[in-house]
Amino acid sequence: MEQFIQIIILILIGGIIGWTTNKLAIKMLFRPIKPIKFIFTFQGVLPKRKDEIAKSIAETIQREFLNEKEIISKLINSVDIDIIKDKLKKMLVVKFREILPPMVLAMFGGKIDVLVSKFIDSEGDGIFNDLMESFRNQGFERLNIAEIVKEKIDELDFIQFENLVYDVTKKELKHIEYIGLLLGLIIGVVQSVVILFT
Numbered sequence: 001m002e003q004f005i006q007i008i009i010l011i012l013i014g015g016i017i018g019w020t021t022n023k024l025a026i027k028m029l030f031r032p033i034k035p036i037k038f039i040f041t042f043q044g045v046l047p048k049r050k051d052e053i054a055k056s057i058a059e060t061i062q063r064e065f066l067n068e069k070e071i072i073s074k075l076i077n078s079v080d081i082d083i084i085k086d087k088l089k090k091m092l093v094v095k096f097r098e099i100l101p102p103m104v105l106a107m108f109g110g111k112i113d114v115l116v117s118k119f120i121d122s123e124g125d126g127i128f129n130d131l132m133e134s135f136r137n138q139g140f141e142r143l144n145i146a147e148i149v150k151e152k153i154d155e156l157d158f159i160q161f162e163n164l165v166y167d168v169t170k171k172e173l174k175h176i177e178y179i180g181l182l183l184g185l186i187i188g189v190v191q192s193v194v195i196l197f198t
């Protein structure tokens with residue numbers, strides 16, 4: 001009986017460790033937001049790369065806008081901005097797949113397009129309004145699209161972004177936690193078998 005209880009405890013401990021490890025790994029994508037120095041500097045994967053991601057998005061938009069002046073003329077002539085937003089969403093999905101770390105892509109996979117779509121739906125009008133305001137004040141040649149877009153992204157509250165990611169990928173993130181639990185339980189079973197037969 002005592003050995004049976006020991007086996008159950010080992011299995012439960014394995015499950016708890018597996019679940020906790022995966023839950024912690026998910027949290028470490030977003031936290032800590034600000035770098036923490038303890039032996040070495042530590043920061044969440046996404047906050048650490050926020051500046052790089054913002055620059056990359058801004059440069060992509062700059063390149064596309066400058067290569068396609070008709071987009072600017074459509075904006076000036078108040079053509080349906082939704083058409084431009086759709087084009088922008090497609091560009092950004094491709095760019096995100098290039099710049100995001102493989103671990104992040106593995107976790108979010110097919111949800112990247114949903115995240116980009118929600119971001120453009122919520123922030124796109126503000127970005128385009130800033131672009132048009134800047135265009136009216138400075139003219140096309142002096143218009144720094146990359147700078148305007150980067151400023152807009154930098155203004156985003158990271159906690160809002162984190163909540164957006166959790167809303168979109170809640171199911172996938174839960175699956176990752178459960179996989180950790182399952183693997184932990186399996187390791188617990190293996191440990192129990194080893195103890196029984198040694």
